[in-house]
Amino acid sequence: xxxxxxxxxxxxxxxxxxxxxxxxxxxxxxxxxxxxxxxxxxxxxxxxxxxxxxxxxxxxxxxxxxxxxxxxxxxxxxxxxxxxxxxxxxxxxxxxxxxxxxxxxxxxxxxxxxxxxxxxxxxxxxxxxxxxxxxxxxxxxxxxxxxxxxxxxxxxxxxxxxxxxxxxxxxxxxxxxxxxxxxxxxxxxxxxxxxxxxxxxxxxxxxxxxxxxxxxxxxxxxxxxxxxxxxxxxxxxxxxxxxxxxxxxxxxxxxxxxxxxxxxxxxxxxxxxxxxxxxxxxxxxxxxxxxxxxxxxxxxxxxxxxxxxxxxxxxxxxxxxxxxxxxxxxxxxxxxxxxxxxxxxxxxxxxxxxxxxxxxxxxxxxxxxxxxxxxxxxxxxxxxxxxxxxxxxxxxxxxxxxxxxx
Numbered sequence: 001x002x003x004x005x006x007x008x009x010x011x012x013x014x015x016x017x018x019x020x021x022x023x024x025x026x027x028x029x030x031x032x033x034x035x036x037x038x039x040x041x042x043x044x045x046x047x048x049x050x051x052x053x054x055x056x057x058x059x060x061x062x063x064x065x066x067x068x069x070x071x072x073x074x075x076x077x078x079x080x081x082x083x084x085x086x087x088x089x090x091x092x093x094x095x096x097x098x099x100x101x102x103x104x105x106x107x108x109x110x111x112x113x114x115x116x117x118x119x120x121x122x123x124x125x126x127x128x129x130x131x132x133x134x135x136x137x138x139x140x141x142x143x144x145x146x147x148x149x150x151x152x153x154x155x156x157x158x159x160x161x162x163x164x165x166x167x168x169x170x171x172x173x174x175x176x177x178x179x180x181x182x183x184x185x186x187x188x189x190x191x192x193x194x195x196x197x198x199x200x201x202x203x204x205x206x207x208x209x210x211x212x213x214x215x216x217x218x219x220x221x222x223x224x225x226x227x228x229x230x231x232x233x234x235x236x237x238x239x240x241x242x243x244x245x246x247x248x249x250x251x252x253x254x255x256x257x258x259x260x261x262x263x264x265x266x267x268x269x270x271x272x273x274x275x276x277x278x279x280x281x282x283x284x285x286x287x288x289x290x291x292x293x294x295x296x297x298x299x300x301x302x303x304x305x306x307x308x309x310x311x312x313x314x315x316x317x318x319x320x321x322x323x324x325x326x327x328x329x330x331x332x333x334x335x336x337x338x339x340x341x342x343x344x345x346x347x348x349x350x351x352x353x354x355x356x357x358x359x360x361x362x363x364x365x366x367x368x369x370x371x372x373x374x375x376x377x378x379x380x381x382x383x384x385x386x387x388x389x390x391x392x393x394x395x396x397x398x399x400x401x402x403x404x405x406x
Contacts, residue, residue, distance in 0.1 A: 042069040042070050042074075042150070042151060042153075043069060043070060043153075044067060044068070044069045044074070044148075044150035044151075044153055044155040045067070045068050045069070045155065046065065046066070046067050046081070046146055046147075046148055046155045046156060046157040047065070047066050047068075047157055048063060048064070048065055048083075048144065048146055048157045048158075048159035049063070049064040049065075049066070050062070050063060050064075050159065050161055053162065054161075054162045054163070054164075055120050055142075055161055055162070055163055056120070056163065056164075057120055057121065057122055057125075057163065058119065058120065058121075059119070059120055060117055060118070060119050060120075061117060061118055061119070061120055061142070061161060062115065062116075062117045063083060063102065063104070063115065063116050063117065063118075063144075063159070064113065064114070064115050065081050065083065065104055065113070065114045065115075065116075065146050065157070066112055066113055066114075067081065067112040067113075067114075067148060067150060067155075068112060069150055069151075073110070073111045073112035073113065074111065074112050074150055075106070075111055075112055075150075076112075076148040076149060076150050077148070077149045077150060077151070077152065079148070079149065080104065080106070080114070080148065081104050081114050081146055081147070081148040082101060082104075082146065082147050082148065083101065083102040083103075083104055083116060083144055083145075083146045084099045084100070084101055084102070084144060084145050084146070084147070085099065085100045085101075085102060085118070085124050085142060085143075085144050086099060086126060086143045086144070086145065087099065087100055087123045087124050087126075098123075100118075100124070102116050102117075102118050102144075103116055104116040104146075120142060120161075120163060124142045124163075125140050125141070125142060125163055126140065126141055126142065126143045140162075140163045140164050140166070141160045141161060141162050141163055142160070142161040142163060143158075143159075143160055144158070144159040144160075144161070145157070145158055145159075146158075146159065164192070164193050166192070167190065167191070167192045167196075167198075167251070167253045167262050168190070168191045168192070168262075169188060169189070169190055169198075169249065169250070169251045169262050169263065169264050170188070170189045170190075170191075170264065171186065171187070171188050171247055171249045171264050171268050172186070172187045172189075172268065173185070173186055173187075173247060173268055173269065173270050174186075174187075175270060176269075176270050176271065177270065177271060177272075177273060177298070178235050178270055178272060179235065179272065180235050180236060180237050180238065180239040180272065181234070181235060181236075181237040182234070182235050183232050183233070183234045183235075184232065184233050184234075184235070184245075184270050185230055185231075185232045186203050186219065186230065186231045186232065186233070186247055186249065187228065187229070187230050188201050188203060188221070188228075188229040188230070188231075188249050188251065189227055189228055189229075190227045190229070190251050190253070191227060192253060195226055195227035195228070196226070196227050196253070196254075197223070197226055197227055197254075198227070198229070198251040198252060198253055198254075199251075199252045199253055199254050200251065200252045200261075201221050201229045201249070201250070201251045202218055202221070202249065202250050202251070202261065203218060203219045203221050203229075203231040203247065203248070203249045204216070204218045204219070204247075204248035204249070205217075205218075205219060205233055205245055205246070205247060205248065206245070206246045206248060207243050207244070207245050207246075208243065208244045208246070209241040209242065209243045209244075209362065210241075210242065210244075210353070210361070210362025210363065210364070211362055216233075219231035219232065219233055233245070235272055239272060240358060240359050240360060241359075241360045241361070241362075242271070242272060242273050242274050242275070242359075242360065242361030242362065243271070243272045244269060244270075244271045245269050245270050245271065245272075246267055246268075246269040247267070247268055247269050247270075248263075248267075249263065249264065250262060250263045273298055273361065274297075274298070274359040274360075274361050275295050275296065275297065275298070275303065275306070275354055275359075275361045276295075276296045276297070276298055276300065277293060277294070277295055277354055277361065277363045278293070278294040278295075278296070279291065279292075279293060279294075279350070279363070279365045280292040280293075280294065280335075282337070286344050287341060287342060287343065287344070288339060288340065288341050288342070289339075289340045289342065289345070289348060290337065290338070290339050290340070291337075291338050291340065291348070291350070292335045292336065292337045292338070293308050293310070293328075293330075293335065293336050293338070293352070293354070293363075294330075294333075294334050294335045295308065295330050295334050295335075295336070295354050296334055302330075302332070302333055302334030303330060303334050303356070304330050304331055304332045304333075304334065305329060305330065305356065306329065306330040306334075306336070306354050306355065306356055307327070307329055307354070307355050307356070307357070308327065308328055308329065308330065308336040308352060308353075308354050309325075309326075309327045309352055309353055309355075310325070310326045310327070310338060310350055310351070310352035311323065311324070311325050311326075311350070311351050311352065312324045312325075312326060312338075312340050312348055312349070312350050313348065313349040313350075314340065314342040314345045314348055315345060315346050315347050315348070315349070316342070316343050316344065316345050316346070317343075317344045317345060317346050318343065318344065322342055322343070322345075324340060326338050326340070330354075347366060348366070349364075349365075349366050350363075350364065350365045350366075351363070351364050352364075
């Protein structure tokens with residue numbers, strides 16, 4: 001086995017040695033040229049490969065190191081390739097601990113390929129734990145660095161072997177489309193490989209009515225069982241504006257920096273809707289665009305007598321903005337038609353609101369002027385009722401977007 005006399009012995013190194021190694025690696029990476037190398041200069045590249053994506057403590061970890069220069073396999077200078085395991089140090093909770101070297105053997109008959117192995121131990125594990133609140137937790141890994149030289153040019157590679165999955169938080173709501181007076185339950189589940197209790201769980205709520213956004217007070221969280229937490233919110237019974245509520249949940253975990261809260265990758269929430277609003281680009285010419293706003297109740301029945309007020313920003317091809325304020329009322333078929341006169345334009349940005357005098361729902365739409373003439377919806381019955389595709393809550397984004405294109 002080759003340990004590399006320039007990098008230490010197979011025994012562990014003390015913290016000051018780790019710091020020196022990290023410093024050397026940082027300097028080497030910082031000094032990497034930012035310009036293209038001459039064609040005749042060989043640029044070495046060192047890479048690490050592992051057989052599996054995740055390991056458990058006590059399992060053998062097989063490592064393969066490959067050294068290439070300008071795309072061809074090469075052997076390193078005398079001293080071989082040194083592989084270091086960084087042990088007993090936690091990002092965000094103090095400095096590094098020790099280093100353990102792993103011997104790598106050259107593979108007979110294969111240039112530039114070295115293999116080695118070690119048995120994963122608890123002291124090898126690094127907790128990727130952030131130092132600041134709000135940063136993500138990343139689980140536990142074994143962190144390695146390999147170093148070698150080729151034609152006196154030093155190169156390195158970093159390797160990360162996951163030992164256990166990081167903490168995960170899942171957030172679900174009992175009803176995506178509640179009505180005023182309804183109670184929505186928020187369920188938070190915390191796992192770290194299996195279901196585990198969190199150190200702390202916070203469930204916040206923010207609301208947006210299409211015009212005003214505000215943060216509401218944090219909800220009271222109760223522990224239902226191991227790793228399962230619940231909170232609830234009752235929609236104000238006197239709410240009159242269509243409102244989107246976004247759940248802002250986070251959890252901290254034992255054995256990690258407890259000031260760092262993990263949040264779900266995708267947000268969730270619920271929405272109070274009084275109307276379903278559908279936008280249609282009826283026709284377009286160089287100097288005129290006709291649009292229709294269709295309004296139905298949440299069951300898909302056309303609503304007549306709904307006041308629709310719109311502000312239209314027309315983006316002109318020649319540059320500049322033409323802003324117009326328009327108003328109309330839905331007819332028996334649930335539609336309100338608007339004619340927008342303008343010079344040659346690229347698109348319209350429409351913001352507006354629909355109201356029956358009590359309940360208000362705001363909408364936004366960006367309409368590209370494409371000169372198309374889609375057909376309006378076909379009534380389902382002689383009374384003029386029509387179906388509108390149900391608006392699905394966007395699990396992957398907080399955008400207020402209740403308007404459908406044909």
